[in-house]
Amino acid sequence: MPDRRYWLFKTEPSCFSFIDLQHRPGGTDHWDGVRNYQARNYLRDEVQVGDQILFYHSNIAEPAIIGIAEVVKAGYPDWTARDPQGEHFDPNSTVAKPIWFMVDVRYVRPLPRPVTLAELKTVPALAGMVLLSRSRLSIQPVRAEEWRLILRLGGVHK
DNA sequence: GCCAACGTTGGC
């Protein structure tokens, strides 16, 4: 578990975008509102400080990985679950027994060339990506080989 | 806007 280092975080840009993250103080914000148990488990148990994130925009004309972010704070209780006014309220979640978790992430850099979903589908080495088989999962592990290849496709050269 | 896939809920 501690040696997983790469993730894909999915978001609808109309809700929260990569540019929104860039404009937060320090390019940093909490990743709240995840209400799926498998994604919650990743946030609570596996996502660690320093892990690298592919930032994916969904539910748009051309869904794509558009940038890189990193984890700056590991999982802690998602307090938006306790805000009755908020969109992500869950009356079953309490301070003593939180159900939902979030992490803090920081903007790192955009990909010089976004890598679209359509393009990902054409690359045989990426056929095993979680994104292609379980597209609805909002927090997904990414293998190191996949990470390197996607960055290369995105025009990032070391 | 449609619809398929999938996660959640709730009756039994």
Add this chain to the structure above:
DNA sequence: GCCAACGTTGGC
């Protein structure tokens, strides 16, 4: 604990 109904997601 099964499974049908229902709600949500997200590509197209």
